[in-house]
Amino acid sequence: MKNSQLSIDQALRKLKGKELSVTELTENCLKIIKKNDHQINAFITVCDDHALTRARSLDRQIQKTKDVGQLFKKHPLLGIPIALKDNFCTKGIKTTAASKVLADYVPAYDATVTSRLLKAGAIIIGKTNLDAWAHGASGENSDFGPTKNPWNLKMVAGGSSSGSAAAVVSGMALAATGSDTGGSIRMPANFCGLVGLKPTFGRVSRYGVIAMASSFDSIGHLTKDALDSAQMLQVMAGNDQNDSTTPSKKVPSYRSFFGQDVRGLKLGIPREFFDQEIDPRVKSVIKKSLSDLEKLGLKLVDLSLPHSVYAVATYYILVPSEVSSNLERFDGIRYGFDRRRFSDEAKRRIMLGTYALSAGYYEAYYEKAMRVRNMIKKDVEKAFEKVDLIFAPVSPTLPFEIGKKVNDPLAMYLMDIYTCLANLAGIPSLAFPTGFAEGLPVGVQLMGPQFEEEKLFQVVGAYQQQTDWHSKRPDL
């Protein structure tokens, strides 16, 4: 197996055992990027010199250290090449949000997540492509060209964390960060056959991540399996002085939940979701996933989330409103270029939001949507009195052809039909692969109560012990 196809857990064991050097691992990732990225377009910036310099320095440190075990305990991601979505600020490294507005922006500071990953010993291998400003579900809204799906280069990789997904599944990085405002980690994870975690809103600091919708943005990551996902969350999660929406809630030891008994856990199946139109090929994989989860001992429980049918409409009032406010700062004065460089989707969302917030429309749109959000949140809270987890598909379609939906903004918005619920309610969700159709990955998501990510890991960890969808890789 190629070194860069190792999971974080496997790579750490090899690095600790000195079977593999950090430099070899990093070089492996860079080699794959050099060979394939001109086709896939996962990266906006590749940090080759930076990464190799750091790799060599980490190797020297490992060689010098007597207690290697202690060193890896102190730096739990030591030597692991990780890609950062290009809306994460990295000090001294260009950060563009995939928009021409920030084409030359070099932040003077690191996002909190960036510094936590670096402190944990990770290597930043590069900055990945995304839908500009994280506006999108396919990756096609990038100002630097769409990222192709490594499983089939004619298809979209999913968005908005498109480059992050493509990078991890093709071996260009062992993990990648993402942001999920309405599904932007889960959709690309789903389309590329990866595990994607959208943590509870506030579990991970948003400081230094270019803001899209400040009451929805959830900072997370994409990995090959649930164990890696838990490793990443362990490093990234926790209260941050610079983000006052991160509670002081303790971060549990996520790894300790793997292997714990899942029998008897109640899995809610929202009937409104299954009333929606879904590609029959996707539907049949999802049906099988449900029966596989049942085989693990989970109890399937019928559930109603009556206001979930309004989720997309509510989302597309609240999010563009918050977007219109967050993108006001891009005027070319303190950084970047002026607003004439915004592309179509950004302009659409800014205008939708400005309209919904304007005098005469505020009550009918924004305030109304805030009430519906509360009703949706209450539905979800009521559901968790009955069940431990909520099951849902991630996408109503298979990964589709590049260009197919790009001229129909509303059709693209409707891709969020299963994913935006978690963002409206502020709950965590873990997307994971459960099969294939037409050679393309299909997956599902499990949602849990706020700050109970460990439950998600427990179940998906158990699922991944009995199945091997998560170990499939595309032929590149």
Next chain:
Amino acid sequence: MTKLKLTKDEVTHVAKLAQLELTAAEIQKFQKQLSQILDYIDQLKGLKTEGVKPISQTTGLENVFRLDEVQPSLSFEQALSGAKKQKNNYFKVQSVFKKSK
């Protein structure tokens, strides 16, 4: 042809509020697209929401304070590092008081 929800004037007005310059072709394109989206969003009109408290976030947190003490922050150089126009450690902006053409 069904009447579009937004008029061209409304699109122009909203663009102006948002400091966006649009071409005539863009105004027409966005008028159609935004109207379509607003039509979809209209389904919320029929939902009864009286008495439901509007929420603006999901954490339940309120008034997260810190001590009013000076903390280390960016230097002038760092803070100005992205500005294309600067003078004497200030960001240079367009004139607000002079009449524009």
